[in-house]
Structure formats: structure tokens, C-alpha cells
Amino acid sequence: MAQLNEIIHQPARLRIMAILAAVSTERQVTFTYLKCALSLTDGNLGAHLHKLEEAGYLTITKTFVRQKPQTYVEITETGRQVFDEHRQALKEILEGG
Amino acid sequence: MAQLNEIIHQPARLRIMAILAAVSTERQVTFTYLKCALSLTDGNLGAHLHKLEEAGYLTITKTFVRQKPQTYVEITETGRQVFDEHRQALKEILEGG
Numbered sequence: 001m002a003q004l005n006e007i008i009h010q011p012a013r014l015r016i017m018a019i020l021a022a023v024s025t026e027r028q029v030t031f032t033y034l035k036c037a038l039s040l041t042d043g044n045l046g047a048h049l050h051k052l053e054e055a056g057y058l059t060i061t062k063t064f065v066r067q068k069p070q071t072y073v074e075i076t077e078t079g080r081q082v083f084d085e086h087r088q089a090l091k092e093i094l095e096g097g
Numbered sequence: 098m099a100q101l102n103e104i105i106h107q108p109a110r111l112r113i114m115a116i117l118a119a120v121s122t123e124r125q126v127t128f129t130y131l132k133c134a135l136s137l138t139d140g141n142l143g144a145h146l147h148k149l150e151e152a153g154y155l156t157i158t159k160t161f162v163r164q165k166p167q168t169y170v171e172i173t174e175t176g177r178q179v180f181d182e183h184r185q186a187l188k189e190i191l192e193g194g
Contacts (some may be wrong), residue, residue, distance in 0.1 A: 004108045004111075006108070009108060011103070015190055016188060018193070022193070061137045087191050090187060090191065091191075093111060093112055093115050094115055094187065094188075096119070
């Protein structure tokens with residue numbers, strides 16, 4: 001039976017991973033971009049990112065751009081693999097019944 | 098933004114709805130079949146079915162077949178529609194990022 005990853009399956013985290021997985025490796029996604037794209041509060045998004053980072057599915061990098069703090073979020077190789085497996089499991093469930 | 102239905106999104110309930118939606122209208126799904134297909138306990142499956150029934154997504158019919166109690170579960174029109182919408186929303190999220 002196709003296994004669903006409970007960490008990724010949660011709606012907000014599924015969206016976060018989908019956005020990160022769709023981004024080409026040259027582009028970087030900012031915290032602010034995710035916040036706007038997903039209509040989440042700082043605290044809510046931060047908690048979800050923390051959970052995904054703990055699982056090793058993404059990395060969070062805090063830096064300064066023109067003296068302003070900027071946070072970048074990037075999917076890891078593990079994250080990409082786990083997301084692909086989850087997407088495949090969902091596909092099997094939705095199509096196979 | 099594609100909306101995910103929180104009642105249906107829960108892994109066990111997503112599988113239940115996928116099975117019910119895939120079944121032709123002439124065939125009936127029993128409680129026992131779902132229990133085996135999903136590897137759930139009676140109590141756990143019962144709780145998920147109750148939640149989906151409360152939402153109006155399925156009907157539960159208890160009857161007797163050759164003097165043995167039998168429970169049938171069937172998706173409603175609303176359930177089918179809501180599941181289709183959810184499947185579409187998932188597809189958009191997974192493909193669009």
C-alpha cells in the first residue's frame with residue numbers, strides 16, 4: 001500500500017514542499033515569498049519550516065542583503081526524494097482507489 | 098489558490114474516499130473490506146467513517162445478511178463532488194508548485 005509521509009502531508013507543508021521542489025536549483029526562495037504565496041503568518045510559516053528542517057527536508061539560511069535581514073529556504077536532496085515519493089503515493093491513492 | 102478539504106485530506110480518510118469514489122455505483126463496499134484494505138482497527142475506521150458521514154460525504158447502512166450483521170458504506174453525490182475537487186486541488190499543488 002502506498003505510504004503517505006505524515007510530515008509532508010500536512011496541507012501547509014505540502015504546499016511549501018511543492019513550491020520548493022518546483023524551483024530550479026539556481027533560484028532561491030525567500031521566507032517572505034513563501035509567506036505571501038501561502039498566506040501564512042510569520043509564526044505559522046516559521047513553525048512549519050522548522051519541522052521540515054528538523055526532518056532534513058530543507059535548509060534555512062539567514063543572511064543580510066543590503067543590510068536588511070533575508071531568509072532563504074532551499075529543498076535538500078532528501079527533501080526532493082521524499083517529496084517525489086509522497087507525490088507518487090498520492091497519485092496511486094487518488095487514481096487506484 | 099487551490100483549497101484542500103481538511104476533512105478529506107487526513108491520510109486514512111483520503112484512502113477511504115478514494116476507494117469509495119473508485120467503486121462503481123452497482124457495487125457495495127463493506128466495513129470489513131475497508132478495514133482489511135486500509136489495515137485499520139474497528140474503532141479507528143469507525144471514527145473516520147463517522148466523521149465523513151457527519152460531513153455528508155458517505156452513508157453507512159447496517160443490515161443483516163444470512164442472519165449476520167453487515168455494514169455497507171457508500172459515497173454520496175456530495176462526497177463524490179468534494180473528493181473530485183480535492184483531487185483537483187492536490188493535482189494543482191503537486192504540479193504547479
